[in-house]
Structure formats: structure tokens, C-alpha cells
Amino acid sequence: MKKKYISFVLIFLTQLCVFAQEWTGTFNTKYGDLKLVTENGIIYGDYANGGTILAVEKKFNGGSRLCGLFHNGADRGKFYFEKTTSSKNIRGHFNYDNNITLNDITNDAIFQMKFDFDAKWLWDGTKANNTSPTDTKTAVFNGLWNTTDGNLILQQVGNKVTGTYKNVGTVDGIYNPQTRKLKGTFYNNNTKKTGHFEFDFEGNSFKGKWGWTAAMTDGNWNGTKNIKNNKVVVTTTIASPSNSQSTNNTSSSKYSIRLLAMSTASKIAYVPGNEMYGFAGLRVFRVTNSGREEIRSFGNKNSNYFDRTENNSFPNSKSNYDFPNTPEFIREFTINDADLNNPNVDIEVEIWHHLKLKTFGKNDDYKYVKQVLTMERMIELKDVSIGKSCNNGVAKDYQNSDIKLNVKKVNE
CATH class of the missing domain: 2.40.128 (Lipocalin)
Structure with a gap:
């Protein structure tokens, strides 16, 4: 039995x-x-x-x-x-x-x-x-680490990292993805003392230091991840490309960003004859620790997709407007491929719009909206929504105006 x-x-x-x-x-x-x-x-x-x-x-x-x-x-x-x-x-x-x-x-x-x-x-x-990922980019400190001071088990929510080390203490820190450093304090249950640590993230390993004071001079604290699920960190520095064609041999790709549609709040009842007007646009930047450099669109087009007055508004149906697939509503950018894979470089897309809806009586004003996404995020989503009810390119609900865009690699 x-x-x-x-x-x-x-x-x-x-x-x-x-x-x-x-x-x-x-x-x-x-x-x-x-x-x-x-x-x-x-x-x-x-x-x-x-x-x-x-x-x-x-x-x-x-x-x-x-x-x-x-x-x-x-x-x-x-x-x-x-x-x-x-x-x-x-x-x-x-x-x-x-x-x-x-x-x-x-x-x-x-x-x-x-x-x-x-x-x-x-x-x-x-x-x-069913393959365990090997390219984690954000939740990089989660899991078990084998370290020079015993096992370190960490849990990461956002940039907040907590955990335990070799069953004798706890750690509490903040990860900075720009500097790739995890900084914080640890508490030792045996000594009843609090110390300080700093880890330099290297993908599936880190090199660090610790100490009982903020100077952290008491020793090294290095570790290796038990499950190698993080993306390999690029350590070489990529030369900054100019807005014209780069003279080095680094490959680049062209991406088009096309305006798909714009809409106002779904709570608006459809009234025949409603029309939308206003402006919308975007700019692309290459961002490093050295500064922010704009990447101009092919043909150096105006950053605004449109800029229409009340007398030159968009006709619409049920409070939305689908843009035609024409050059007027397409912007094409040449992006260095190495930049997209370099943790020291961000390609940021700054998007804005201010829409108004013509109605009987006072026109509806959906206010100015400006949001910034990484190009990597936009490529991942392909169809991107920007508006007050949107987060990181995704619409949470439809209680405010939004603009939809499509991102596509041109030279596939």
C-alpha cells in the first residue's frame, strides 16, 4: 500500500x-x-x-x-x-x-x-x-544564476529585480537597460547586515562587485545564467551613419511606414456628413549616448503626412478614414541593420497627431498626441496604433482618437 x-x-x-x-x-x-x-x-x-x-x-x-x-x-x-x-x-x-x-x-x-x-x-x-527562447531582451535577469558567491535566484518585473542568494540573504535592485547595469542592495540573514552590489550585464553572464559600503570594494561578484535564454550582447561599437549613404560596408535595409487609417472615439455616434481634419506626422532618430541624429525619409519628404484645415477635411464613414496606398501617405527610411541589433543604439520613431471632427454645432477636438516607439517595436507589430488609448503601439480601448500605421521592410 x-x-x-x-x-x-x-x-x-x-x-x-x-x-x-x-x-x-x-x-x-x-x-x-x-x-x-x-x-x-x-x-x-x-x-x-x-x-x-x-x-x-x-x-x-x-x-x-x-x-x-x-x-x-x-x-x-x-x-x-x-x-x-x-x-x-x-x-x-x-x-x-x-x-x-x-x-x-x-x-x-x-x-x-x-x-x-x-x-x-x-x-x-x-x-x-516549443523552443525555449534564446533572444530575451527585456526580462533578462529572471531565473537562476550560478555565481562566485553561490546560487542567485532572481525575479524581474519591469526593471525591478528581487531575489535570494545561496539561501542566506535577499537582493533588491534596479536594472538600467541603457547602461546594462543592475544596481542595488543585499541583506545577509546571518550577519544581519545590508550591503551593496553592481552587476554589468553581458547577456548570459555578468561581472560585478559588492561591498558593505557604497564603494563596493569588498570583492567581485560574477555570474553565469543557468538557462541561456538572453540575446547575445553586441560589444563592438558601430560607426554612426549619416543621413546619406554610409561609406562603410555595414549593410542597411529600407523600411516603409505607411499611414493606414485614422479614427475618432467609438462613442461618437455616426452623423452623415461628419468629416475629419487636422495634422499627423512622424520623424525617425538614431539615438546613442552621444546624442540624437535625425534619419530623413527617402526623398526628404515632409514629416507631416497631412495638414488639413476644416475647409479641406477628410470625408469619412462612421468616424474613420482609410488612407489610399499612394506615395503621399508613405515614408521610406534607410536603417543600418547593425543599429537594430546594437543595444547601444536606439532607432526611435516619434509620431504625433491632432485630429478634429466636424459635427453639428461645436466640432469635436481630440487634442494633440505625441508618442515615441522604437523601430524594433514597430517592425515587430507591423500594424501600429498611436493615440491616448494606446500603449507601446497597441490600442487598449477605443475611447480616444488614434492613427494606425503599417511598417514593412522594402528590400526583402
């Missing part, structure tokens, strides 16, 4: 482990790609290359859910995913919550309270592959 009980427990744990591994891989979702890694009961990874994911698997109604935290820009919240009837498809919901922690999720009593939330936004997707 005892042997049967032990056998049952072993089988149950094996099945649970296998199921957890099903979350490893890349999922194409309506809010960007999820690249997930499973390690020591925690599932972590990138969310649309601009945010972080930290999650656990939870029993729910006889089945299982992936439940966790997301952090993207100024947004932080909770989510869950369930497998659908198709083994490759997932369906879930998310909501914003600035106070939710991983402990709230792993604690069963708090979990039930925190996750019975109004499902305002649906989040679904399809699994693209």
Missing part, C-alpha cells in the same frame, strides 16, 4: 512538470509575442519585446491556468491564460493592477480574491513554437 502511494505521487509530479513545460516557447498574441521560459516552477520571459512576464501555473476549476504579472512601460497588471480545445491556442484576460505581486498569485487565498477581476480585455493567441 505504501509503495502504491509513493508511485502515485511521483506520477502526479511528473505530469505537472510536463504540463508546465507546455508554456515554454513563443506565442503569437494580439498584443505582441510572448517568449516564455520555464525554470524551477516559474515561467518568465519577454512580452512584445518591450515588457516583462513573470508567472506560475495554478490549478483552476479542475484544470490549470498560467497566471502572472506583466509590465510594459508605465503599465503593470495581472493576466491569465488557458489552453483552448486546440492544443496550440490560448485564451485569457488581463487587467491593470499596480499593486499585484507574485506572492499574491502563489498564495491561494489571495489569488482567488485578486484574480476574480472584471475581464475588461481579452488576450488570446497561438503557439508558434
Whole structure:
């Protein structure tokens, strides 16, 4: 009887482990790609290359859910995913919550309270592959690190990193992706003392130092990641290209950014004869520690796609307007390929618009909107939404005006 009980427990744990591994891989979702890694009961990874994911698997109604935290820009919240009837498809919901922690999720009593939330936004997707990612760019410190001072287990939400080291203490730090440094403090339970540390991130390893004072002169603290899921860091410096063709042998690619559509708030009732006017445009910059250099569009076109007065407005239907696929609404940029893969270089796309809607009586004013995305993010999304109800290129809801653009590599 005892042997049967032990056998049952072993089988149950094996099945649970296998199921957890099903979350490893890349999922194409309506809010960007999820690249997930499973390690020591925690599932972590990138969310649309601009945010972080930290999650656990939870029993729910006889089945299982992936439940966790997301952090993207100024947004932080909770989510869950369930497998659908198709083994490759997932369906879930998310909501914003600035106070939710991983402990709230792993604690069963708090979990039930925190996750019975109004499902305002649906989040679904399809699994693209089962391969553990090797190109994590944002959630880079999550997981187990083998270090010169024992095992270091870290959890990253946004740029906030916490964890434990060799079962004797805790760490608490902030990661700066521009300098690639993780700085913070650690607490040793044995000595009851607080110290300081600084790690220089090198992809799947780091070189660091620590000390009982802010000078950090007590020793080195180096580490190597247990699961090599981070993108390799480019250490060579790329020469700055000019707006004309570069004279070096570095390859470059042309990307077109086309205006797709503009719309006003869905709460506006359609009134025959409504027309929109205003202006919209964009500029592209190459950004390094040395400064910000504009990359001009091919043909040096005006940065504004359009600039229309009330007397020269766009005809529309149901408060939106689809732009024709004509040169007037297309901007083409030549981007150095090496810059897109260089962590020391950002290609930023600055986008703005101010739309108004002609209505009976006073016209509706949707105010000036200006947002900045990386070119890498825009290439990933392909179809980008910019507006007050949009975050990092994705529309959260449709209560304000927005502009939609499409990004395409020209010389594929």
C-alpha cells in the first residue's frame, strides 16, 4: 500500500512538470509575442519585446491556468491564460493592477480574491513554437544564476529585480537597460547586515562587485545564467551613419511606414456628413549616448503626412478614414541593420497627431498626441496604433482618437 502511494505521487509530479513545460516557447498574441521560459516552477520571459512576464501555473476549476504579472512601460497588471480545445491556442484576460505581486498569485487565498477581476480585455493567441527562447531582451535577469558567491535566484518585473542568494540573504535592485547595469542592495540573514552590489550585464553572464559600503570594494561578484535564454550582447561599437549613404560596408535595409487609417472615439455616434481634419506626422532618430541624429525619409519628404484645415477635411464613414496606398501617405527610411541589433543604439520613431471632427454645432477636438516607439517595436507589430488609448503601439480601448500605421521592410 505504501509503495502504491509513493508511485502515485511521483506520477502526479511528473505530469505537472510536463504540463508546465507546455508554456515554454513563443506565442503569437494580439498584443505582441510572448517568449516564455520555464525554470524551477516559474515561467518568465519577454512580452512584445518591450515588457516583462513573470508567472506560475495554478490549478483552476479542475484544470490549470498560467497566471502572472506583466509590465510594459508605465503599465503593470495581472493576466491569465488557458489552453483552448486546440492544443496550440490560448485564451485569457488581463487587467491593470499596480499593486499585484507574485506572492499574491502563489498564495491561494489571495489569488482567488485578486484574480476574480472584471475581464475588461481579452488576450488570446497561438503557439508558434516549443523552443525555449534564446533572444530575451527585456526580462533578462529572471531565473537562476550560478555565481562566485553561490546560487542567485532572481525575479524581474519591469526593471525591478528581487531575489535570494545561496539561501542566506535577499537582493533588491534596479536594472538600467541603457547602461546594462543592475544596481542595488543585499541583506545577509546571518550577519544581519545590508550591503551593496553592481552587476554589468553581458547577456548570459555578468561581472560585478559588492561591498558593505557604497564603494563596493569588498570583492567581485560574477555570474553565469543557468538557462541561456538572453540575446547575445553586441560589444563592438558601430560607426554612426549619416543621413546619406554610409561609406562603410555595414549593410542597411529600407523600411516603409505607411499611414493606414485614422479614427475618432467609438462613442461618437455616426452623423452623415461628419468629416475629419487636422495634422499627423512622424520623424525617425538614431539615438546613442552621444546624442540624437535625425534619419530623413527617402526623398526628404515632409514629416507631416497631412495638414488639413476644416475647409479641406477628410470625408469619412462612421468616424474613420482609410488612407489610399499612394506615395503621399508613405515614408521610406534607410536603417543600418547593425543599429537594430546594437543595444547601444536606439532607432526611435516619434509620431504625433491632432485630429478634429466636424459635427453639428461645436466640432469635436481630440487634442494633440505625441508618442515615441522604437523601430524594433514597430517592425515587430507591423500594424501600429498611436493615440491616448494606446500603449507601446497597441490600442487598449477605443475611447480616444488614434492613427494606425503599417511598417514593412522594402528590400526583402
